[in-house]
Amino acid sequence: MKYIKLLFIAFFTIVLASCQDNGIENESIFDTSSPKRTEFDTWILNNFTLPYNIDFQYHYNDKLSDNEYNVVPARLDNSKAMAILLKHVWLDSYREAVGEDFVKANTFRVVQLIGSPEYSGQGSIVLGTAEGGIMVTLFRLNELDIHNIHIEQDDPFRSRGALPLDLNHWYFHTMHHEFCHILTQKKQYTTDFQAISAGKYHSTDWINVSDEESGQEGFVTGYASDQYNEDFAETYSTYITLSDEGWNALLKKAGDEGAAIILKKLDIIRTYMQDSWGIDIDKLRTVVNRRCKEVKTLDLTKLN
Template sequence: MKKYFIYAYLLIVAGCFTSCGNDEEVNVNDSIFATGTTEKETAFDQWLLENYIYPYNVRVKYRMDDTETDVKYDLVPAEYNRSIALMKIVKHVWMEAYDEVWGIEQTQTYVPKLIQLIGNVAYTESGMILGQAEGGLKVTLFRVNEIDVDNIDPITLNEFYFKTMHHEFTHILNQKKAYDPAFDRISESEYVGSSWYQIDDEEALQKGCISPYAMDRATEDFAEMVSIYVTNTAEDWEYWMRTAGNTGRPILERKFEIVYNYMKDSWGIDLNQLREIVQRRQNEISLLDLSTL
């Protein structure tokens, strides 16, 4: 089954992420491991039933399950309270944003049917895997245990979660309906595969790619265009266009035209409208109760 990954540089990020403390109160009955037997149902399980399974037919696995992970990575379970916070954020910023733009029936049809939460990141020679989409049916979100529920920073959340979620969902949509293959040929000679992490932001932009990771391959380029566009402001986008200069800007605008038309013609989604909705919902995170079920 084909898998898609999204990576990040090996940087230490401050803000909403913090090292895991040992002073957190833990309910020993809320096991974060899948034992192979019937686990005790938690309040979170009931909340997931009402907020994910009933409305979207989506199962969320926050307990560690070896059958859903790759044994070559050194992974740890997602912590219970941080899993609660993340799934509240995911529902508000990702799923309900699409509900607004095309209706819940469409969201029900195309969202992945399994979301797997992992406590840490998976490291490769290219960097950190922050998200993974598999066959249009499953999305894995990493780094759950570094969310600081008491100090939510939307900018950092944007980089490590919002962009990841929209990026991975774009892969899923691309698997359902193919985009114009002309997109793949625009920067065909610029794609560098796993060497993308050696390129900085400015160089990528001037070569006509919206991010260094977009230089991995065409499918990642396409997903980066969508995810970065909707999770950032119009002012941010214009700044990157100016940075791209006379060489990179025309390439990026040509790509974006294909991306915009694909989302509009294939899915009925106006990316400008989606961006407005996503931006508003990102700003509403501070109003969410991320702990009470």
């Protein structure tokens, strides 16, 4: 019994001594120092992260990328230019037309930039990808000529491979398209839209449907003929990013029958956006078109 008491006293003494040694407890195992930020990092913090809770990833992050593809990081100067462009033409357009609270509640949480293209299994270049309404990835940043910016609003059939890159096609259209998916995932639109082109979708061979020919079947682009969710987002984003001249050229190419189908779809989209989200797409379109024209006045090499 004496041995047990002695062992207990010794154990209690050791425990008490350990509890009184606060040297280790006062030091966190986590790095609590402020991160070192560049001028660009601080600009991103003030323009994307703090106001909208957006993590703007311009460094290559393999955890956010599809490792089945060989891609390269985006150049720093092009990343800065794209950040300025996305804020002015896309983010601030919704803020101006719909309000800051709407943007905060519904926007992507991660925007990632990749320097090179990514090719699909069908041989097409991927414009952008979106993961569950959380992250959007934009590609081909290293081919952007920041001193020769082109935004095509008037010709919907301009060659996609033409240089300089058409920012509307490669980036702004993509952002509106993917953002539309976020909204329709949160609030479903009427099944009447699905019925308009039922039986006409090219789910397995849409890549063979050219934009010039798709209108005759009632699709604004070849990709819109994939399936009804893509049709909805493509019709919305195409209308938003084209000028009156460009939209009318698209309808003219579609012919009377094709144009009637496209306009019927647009009417459903217009009603859905107004009733479900309070978005007047014609007001938004005016803002987007104006801001696209203002890009010529921006210095994409300076962070304001």
